[in-house]
Amino acid sequence: MSKETILKWFKENKQTYTKMAQDIWDNPQIAYEEKYASELQQNALKEQGFTVKNQIGGVETAFIAEFGQGKPIIGILGEFDALPGLSQTATPIKEEVTVGAPGHGCGHNLLGTAGVEAVVALKEKMERDGLRGTIRYYGCPAEEVLNGKTHMAKAGVFDDLDSALTWHPMSKNAPMSFSMQSMVSIKFHFKGKPAHAAASPEAGRSALDSVELMNIGVNYLREHVPDGTRMHYTITDGGLAPNIVPESATVWYFLRGSSKEEVEGILHRVKNIAKGAALMNETEVESELLAFCYETLPNDALNELMYHNMLDSEPLQYTEEEQIFVENLAKSLPSAGKPMEELLPTSISFEPYQPGVSMPGSSDVGDVSWITPTGAVTTTCAPVGTALHSWQATASFGTEIGYKGMHLAASTMALSAYDLIINKDNILEKAKEEFDKLRDGKEYQAGI
Numbered sequence: 001m002s003k004e005t006i007l008k009w010f011k012e013n014k015q016t017y018t019k020m021a022q023d024i025w026d027n028p029q030i031a032y033e034e035k036y037a038s039e040l041q042q043n044a045l046k047e048q049g050f051t052v053k054n055q056i057g058g059v060e061t062a063f064i065a066e067f068g069q070g071k072p073i074i075g076i077l078g079e080f081d082a083l084p085g086l087s088q089t090a091t092p093i094k095e096e097v098t099v100g101a102p103g104h105g106c107g108h109n110l111l112g113t114a115g116v117e118a119v120v121a122l123k124e125k126m127e128r129d130g131l132r133g134t135i136r137y138y139g140c141p142a143e144e145v146l147n148g149k150t151h152m153a154k155a156g157v158f159d160d161l162d163s164a165l166t167w168h169p170m171s172k173n174a175p176m177s178f179s180m181q182s183m184v185s186i187k188f189h190f191k192g193k194p195a196h197a198a199a200s201p202e203a204g205r206s207a208l209d210s211v212e213l214m215n216i217g218v219n220y221l222r223e224h225v226p227d228g229t230r231m232h233y234t235i236t237d238g239g240l241a242p243n244i245v246p247e248s249a250t251v252w253y254f255l256r257g258s259s260k261e262e263v264e265g266i267l268h269r270v271k272n273i274a275k276g277a278a279l280m281n282e283t284e285v286e287s288e289l290l291a292f293c294y295e296t297l298p299n300d301a302l303n304e305l306m307y308h309n310m311l312d313s314e315p316l317q318y319t320e321e322e323q324i325f326v327e328n329l330a331k332s333l334p335s336a337g338k339p340m341e342e343l344l345p346t347s348i349s350f351e352p353y354q355p356g357v358s359m360p361g362s363s364d365v366g367d368v369s370w371i372t373p374t375g376a377v378t379t380t381c382a383p384v385g386t387a388l389h390s391w392q393a394t395a396s397f398g399t400e401i402g403y404k405g406m407h408l409a410a411s412t413m414a415l416s417a418y419d420l421i422i423n424k425d426n427i428l429e430k431a432k433e434e435f436d437k438l439r440d441g442k443e444y445q446a447g448i
């Protein structure tokens with residue numbers, strides 16, 4: 001069995017990567033500030049003989065580590081940014097490490113590290129067998145603001161890939177047989193005229209009024225958008241004090257839909273509402289486009305391959321102590337009281353993608369999935385009922401529950417990347433054929 005050497009490598013080396021994931025969890029940094037994790041991973045890969053290129057697309061923390069020669073070229077996508085305000089100890093009660101500090105509530109400490117683990121495992125195998133082909137680890141920053149990979153895509157770094165593989169920590173062991181929504185992140189800055197709000201209100205033009213009028217307009221739009229559309233906003237600038245008519249105000253919108261084209265249509269209407277709001281009370285408006293990622297295109301051929309390799313990997317098993325942690329953490333979750341096998345699934349499942357099935361949520365992996373066939377899985381890294389971006393998620397992703405899920409994902413990606421390197425059963429052609437069919441002749445064009 002040719003894959004046994006890879007599985008053996010995992011048994012002997014996984015502790016190194018538990019340490020790396022723990023280290024990144026201990027040093028969380030938000031989007032575009034992830035220097036700690038980026039440097040840690042770059043150095044580890046250099047030590048393993050990978051060639052590292054950094055500052056990809058002008059982004060300081062973006063890098064690519066490569067090993068091997070010639071075709072095929074297989075990419076593994078990693079992420080490492082944390083979320084603001086989600087600091088939490090690795091305990092089952094809500095308790096910040098540092099009040100107000102960031103935390104790994106989306107498990108990107110695991111996400112990136114599994115990728116590093118996978119490419120190093122595969123490198124050893126390629127060296128041993130003298131295999132031709134290239135493997136790359138993509139250190140992708142700023143997934144949480146949905147544009148790190150878009151900047152990298154604009155630099156063309158995914159263009160020569162034959163396939164890409166990735167994963168995300170969740171509470172299930174299965175391929176991601178669903179599409180994640182396309183999403184635009186955009187700010188509307190209104191500018192009015194300041195005045196004393198009591199002495200001369202008639203002289204003022206309130207930028208905050210325009211923001212409120214705009215939000216009312218968008219809330220009326222809700223009835224007239226496709227099902228599944230998501231429109232959410234926060235007011236990031238609402239003026240300085242009630243007794244000064246606000247000269248400036250800003251509202252920040254996320255708009256999501258099942259495809260980029262659909263979101264473009266919604267965005268067009270929202271921009272008109274902003275213009276209408278400004279006209280109503282004589283202010284001015286400017287928009288600032290921050291991110292616009294594609295919906296993800298699932299790939300059944302790659303997902304099924306990953307499913308079989310997940311089955312071939314070392315199965316998940318938990319100690320008594322880990323189960324007690326999960327039981328205690330679940331006390332604050334909707335899944336409280338469920339039996340352990342339902343709280344912490346070890347089983348592995350696969351269902352083919354049903355076009356039109358879209359998950360409310362977005363990822364800049366969408367952009368890569370429009371450039372090259374992309375396979376993705378999730379593994380159990382937190383108890384069922386844990387919401388990503390919550391303190392319970394941060395807690396779980398800093399324990400053995402998270403690390404065990406991470407090793408399962410790493411092993412799945414290493415074994416699958418091996419099959420892609422040797423092009424087992426013409427898997428590359430099958431994945432490409434499916435990719436072309438789903439893309440339906442449309443070319444990738446970066447949204448920002």
Ligand SMILES: [Zn+2]
Binds near residue numbers: 106107108143168
């Ligand atoms: Zn995430």
